[in-house]
Amino acid sequence: xxxxxxxxxxxxxxxxxxxxxxxxxxxxxxxxxxxxxxxxxxxxxxxxxxxxxxxxxxxxxxxxxxxxxxxxxxxxxxxxxxxxxxxxxxxxxxxxxxxxxxxxxxxxxxxxxxxxxxxxxxxxxxxxxxxxxxxxxxxxxxxxxxxxxxxxxxxxxxxxxxxxxxxxxxxxxxxxxxxxxxxxxxxxxxxxxxxxxxxxxxxxxxxxxxxxxxxxxxxxxxxxxxxxxxxxxxxxxxxxxxxxxxxxxxxxxxxxxxxxxxxxxxxxxxxxxxxxxxxxxxxxxxxxxxxxxxxxxxxxxxxxxxxxxxxxxxxxxxxxxxxxxxxxxxxxxxxxxxxxxxxxxxxxxxxxxxxxxxxxxxxxxxxxxxxxxxxxxxxxxxxxxxxxxxxxxxxxxxxxxxxxxxxxxxxxxxxxxxxxxxxxxxxxxxxxxxxxxxxxxxxxxxxxxxxxxxxxxx
Amino acid sequence: xxxxxxxxxxxxxxxxxxxxxxxxxxxxxxxxxxxxxxxxxxxxxxxxxxxxxxxxxxxxxxxxxxxxxxxxxxxxxxxxxxxxxxxxxxxxxxxxxxxxxxxxxxxxxxxxxxxxxxxxxxxxxxxxxxxxxxxxxxxxxxxxxxxxxxxxxxxxxxxxxxxxxxxxxxxxxxxxxxxxxxxxxxxxxxxxxxxxxxxxxxxxxxxxxxxxxxxxxxxxxxxxxxxxxxxxxxxxxxxxxxxxxxxxxxxxxxxxxxxxxxxxxxxxxxxxxxxxxxxxxxxxxxxxxxxxxxxxxxxxxxxxxxxxxxxxxxxxxxxxxxxxxxxxxxxxxxxxxxxxxxxxxxxxxxxxxxxxxxxxxxxxxxxxxxxxxxxxxxxxxxxxxxxxxxxxxxxxxxxxxxxxxxxxxxxxxxxxxxxxxxxxxxxxxxxxxxxxxxxxxxxxxxxxxxxxxxxxxx
Numbered sequence: 001x002x003x004x005x006x007x008x009x010x011x012x013x014x015x016x017x018x019x020x021x022x023x024x025x026x027x028x029x030x031x032x033x034x035x036x037x038x039x040x041x042x043x044x045x046x047x048x049x050x051x052x053x054x055x056x057x058x059x060x061x062x063x064x065x066x067x068x069x070x071x072x073x074x075x076x077x078x079x080x081x082x083x084x085x086x087x088x089x090x091x092x093x094x095x096x097x098x099x100x101x102x103x104x105x106x107x108x109x110x111x112x113x114x115x116x117x118x119x120x121x122x123x124x125x126x127x128x129x130x131x132x133x134x135x136x137x138x139x140x141x142x143x144x145x146x147x148x149x150x151x152x153x154x155x156x157x158x159x160x161x162x163x164x165x166x167x168x169x170x171x172x173x174x175x176x177x178x179x180x181x182x183x184x185x186x187x188x189x190x191x192x193x194x195x196x197x198x199x200x201x202x203x204x205x206x207x208x209x210x211x212x213x214x215x216x217x218x219x220x221x222x223x224x225x226x227x228x229x230x231x232x233x234x235x236x237x238x239x240x241x242x243x244x245x246x247x248x249x250x251x252x253x254x255x256x257x258x259x260x261x262x263x264x265x266x267x268x269x270x271x272x273x274x275x276x277x278x279x280x281x282x283x284x285x286x287x288x289x290x291x292x293x294x295x296x297x298x299x300x301x302x303x304x305x306x307x308x309x310x311x312x313x314x315x316x317x318x319x320x321x322x323x324x325x326x327x328x329x330x331x332x333x334x335x336x337x338x339x340x341x342x343x344x345x346x347x348x349x350x351x352x353x354x355x356x357x358x359x360x361x362x363x364x365x366x367x368x369x370x371x372x373x374x375x376x377x378x379x380x381x382x383x384x385x386x387x388x389x390x391x392x393x394x395x396x397x398x399x400x401x402x403x404x405x406x407x408x409x410x411x412x413x414x415x416x417x418x419x420x421x422x423x424x425x426x427x428x429x430x431x432x433x434x435x436x437x438x439x440x441x442x443x444x445x446x447x448x449x450x451x452x453x454x455x456x457x458x
Numbered sequence: 459x460x461x462x463x464x465x466x467x468x469x470x471x472x473x474x475x476x477x478x479x480x481x482x483x484x485x486x487x488x489x490x491x492x493x494x495x496x497x498x499x500x501x502x503x504x505x506x507x508x509x510x511x512x513x514x515x516x517x518x519x520x521x522x523x524x525x526x527x528x529x530x531x532x533x534x535x536x537x538x539x540x541x542x543x544x545x546x547x548x549x550x551x552x553x554x555x556x557x558x559x560x561x562x563x564x565x566x567x568x569x570x571x572x573x574x575x576x577x578x579x580x581x582x583x584x585x586x587x588x589x590x591x592x593x594x595x596x597x598x599x600x601x602x603x604x605x606x607x608x609x610x611x612x613x614x615x616x617x618x619x620x621x622x623x624x625x626x627x628x629x630x631x632x633x634x635x636x637x638x639x640x641x642x643x644x645x646x647x648x649x650x651x652x653x654x655x656x657x658x659x660x661x662x663x664x665x666x667x668x669x670x671x672x673x674x675x676x677x678x679x680x681x682x683x684x685x686x687x688x689x690x691x692x693x694x695x696x697x698x699x700x701x702x703x704x705x706x707x708x709x710x711x712x713x714x715x716x717x718x719x720x721x722x723x724x725x726x727x728x729x730x731x732x733x734x735x736x737x738x739x740x741x742x743x744x745x746x747x748x749x750x751x752x753x754x755x756x757x758x759x760x761x762x763x764x765x766x767x768x769x770x771x772x773x774x775x776x777x778x779x780x781x782x783x784x785x786x787x788x789x790x791x792x793x794x795x796x797x798x799x800x801x802x803x804x805x806x807x808x809x810x811x812x813x814x815x816x817x818x819x820x821x822x823x824x825x826x827x828x829x830x831x832x833x834x835x836x837x838x839x840x841x842x843x844x845x846x847x848x849x850x851x852x853x854x855x856x857x858x859x860x861x862x863x864x865x866x867x868x869x870x871x872x873x874x875x876x877x878x879x880x881x882x883x884x885x886x887x888x889x890x891x892x893x894x895x896x897x898x899x900x901x902x903x904x905x906x907x908x909x910x911x912x913x914x915x916x
Contacts, residue, residue, distance in 0.1 A: 200677060204775040213739025218762045219658060219860030222790050223754035224734055226744035229763035229785075230698065236688060237695035276682055281671025286684035286815045296681035304676045305687035306778050311765035312786060317662040317823040319788060319861075320764050327687075328770060330777060332680050357744045365775040402677030403777075 033093035069155030091157035135449035186424030201333035201370035226357035298399025339367030386451035491551035527613030549615035582888035593907035644882030659791035659828035684815035756857025797825030844909035
């Protein structure tokens with residue numbers, strides 16, 4: 001522990017109540033990005049943050065326009081050109097609070113009960129944003145920030161960040177950095193510090209099958225027409241083999257293999273099949289042969305059916321031979337798969353396997369690359385060390401199954417890796433009623449971030 | 459041609475305009491059985507028919523109640539116990555007329571344009587019912603009816619005859635007969651007289667697959683859970699083999715084979731693959747190996763997917779791993795398959811093929827046996843001869859792919875075969891806007907029915 005962080009930690013501890021008060025102020029703002037009538041509230045949250053960042057001494061604070069909600073931008077670049085520059089990501093928008101009747105206290109009336117602060121956005125992620133700002137303030141007020149930092153705090157994460165990619169591309173200079181910090185992440189439990197070093201990408205398709213040119217009577221035409229719903233089932237069923245492997249041609253060619261060291265690290269994670277069964281209600285797990293559940297979830301690609309629709313789906317019976325059938329199918333990708341290549345692989349699969357009795361159309365609905373960080377990089381090591389300083393034990397390293405497009409965008413557009421380390425907990429009810437922030441973990445998070453910035457410069 | 463039919467035919471020709479007027483009266487009644495607000499109209503049609511049957515001299519005319527719309531019943535049993543008794547089936551209810559804006563003249567304002575009478579129910583089947591009554595009247599007014607006849611005209615055919623099975627079972631004595639005549643059928647063209655001697659049965663299921671106990675995030679859980687939509691596709695895909703044969707255990711065990719003579723007869727039908735392609739828009743036909751399209755349509759059983767539903771089916775993408783998936787699946791059956799046995803075969807298939815990673819539920823939604831008549835029976839031969847007397851050529855014999863449950867019910871409950879011979883045409887737009895009746899064919903139909911009754915007694 002350096003003198004720098006020591007005094008900064010003291011400052012943070014002395015100011016915990018004030019930081020909490022600031023978080024409560026921010027949580028009172030109804031910044032629900034998906035609701036057009038909350039547009040003014042969303043901007044109010046951006047302005048609040050710009051004010052706060054100015055107050056702690058950052059420069060170049062701006063509320064930058066996008067085609068949607070604005071991005072809050074701020075820098076503190078006084079550590080000199082030799083020091084690393086950290087891009088700190090965040091979002092100030094929140095999910096809708098509905099159903100309101102399930103909240104024990106108002107979603108926008110932050111309330112402390114016991115160790116927890118309850119409010120929409122408390123954990124996801126206004127609490128994490130305030131923790132980052134509090135850590136920077138604590139250092140700036142007590143000594144000198146040893147790194148350069150740039151804040152980029154968007155207002156559209158909860159609606160899929162539709163304008164962020166363009167914003168990053170158009171502002172590469174402003175966002176120039178050595179690596180990014182993404183606190184929109186969590187740890188596995190109050191006593192299980194963890195770092196997410198990889199996130200899966202996504203390639204999402206809609207597959208449309210057309211058979212006869214109109215719905216037919218299944219009695220009058222059944223037996224001479226390839227039913228498009230059946231053809232769809234045949235095509236979807238063939239996308240996995242009996243071992244749970246995906247059969248798209250070349251699908252695994254660019255999948256980065258797991259080495260023994262990483263598999264050993266993943267095996268340390270305090271999750272097992274019983275935990276997954278309890279979380280899902282599945283009596284028996286399933287998946288690609290040769291990999292553990294943890295590996296299948298984070299380190300292996302998948303193909304899922306997200307939706308099926310054809311013919312008559314109401315109550316009772318209708319003897320229709322449908323004209324069309326549709327499946328939504330998406331792949332979770334791992335490094336170094338490319339969403340556009342996977343689209344081509346799906347087309348090749350369809351070309352090879354679809355019969356001449358039907359026609360198909362494949363529509364690309366979404367694509368995002370996977371991301372991975374070097375677990376031995378300076379930045380990840382700085383975070384791991386900081387967690388050990390606070391918790392007294394090394395963090396576990398995890399790969400997460402979901403996709404955080406911004407992390408892939410930072411990697412693709414800015415060419416930098418991201419340290420994913422926030423301090424939410426699995427039971428924080430994000431996107432659900434009674435979202436909460438566990439205050440002891442939040443306090444440890446602020447301390448961890450102070451050590452992290454200190455550890456970045458050896 | 460006997461003297462009997464000769465004078466009856468003359469009578470029928472002289473009364474064509476009056477018969478048409480009566481049909482128009484009946485067509486003006488909005489007897490749409492599926493619409494609760496038309497309940498009174500439906501009964502009005504029943505009463506109209508009861509009046510008409512009384513007027514032509516039938517006895518025992520009754521409007522018999524069911525749990526739904528009533529059945530019109532009438533007899534003329536004066537031919538003596540040695541003469542055969544014919545049960546004449548019909549229905550006086552019609553399909554809804556919507557979309558009304560597509561009709562060129564009012565659906566319930568019968569209008570003659572050229573050779574056709576346009577109105578809802580003109581062909582399906584008020585025109586056929588009036589033709590049967592007109593034939594009986596023509597005989598009764600000019601000589602003596604050589605057979606006993608019983609009319610059963612229901613009001614629920616267009617809603618699936620939900621109360622007819624019970625009605626037949628409860629009134630076996632009243633309906634006692636040697637065979638039935640079902641004019642709810644058609645011929646292949648104005649110059650192609652035809653007799654439908656077999657109809658397929660139906661076994662209709664809903665297959666419900668459940669995986670996790672709630673919808674999951676496809677990123678956070680994809681890779682360890684057997685996606686129920688995928689499992690459904692795998693099960694449905696496996697229900698056919700590569701030759702288009704159905705894989706339910708024992709499915710073909712009771713299928714009555716086609717002999718060379720019947721195959722030759724079916725090959726005479728003036729339909730071919732080009733006709734089916736044109737009717738369906740399918741560029742390539744499909745089906746069970748080893749059988750012609752005509753055979754696959756009428757004489758072989760099928761399994762069709764009638765509907766699929768799972769997960770997210772709206773616009774765009776949602777990364778859901780669904781909890782549930784559903785397919786509506788139905789089989790068309792041929793003699794001597796049994797719908798309940800097919801349900802057991804489907805259960806056995808699921809038991810053998812469904813993985814332990816999901817749960818399934820199979821719901822029986824509808825079942826009806828197939829029916830077939832001996833093409834060499836007295837009654838079929840009487841109809842074939844009648845058609846030859848009117849058209850100057852032998853009819854073709856066809857098996858129809860659809861199901862008419864009443865024919866199976868007559869076979870199962872009353873133990874009698876049915877002659878399916880009505881005079882609708884393929885382009886009559888039944889169940890569609892601008893339904894019409896081709897009047898020259900209708901006139902031939904009345905004549906044919908007169909000859910038919912005459913031919914029954916040699």
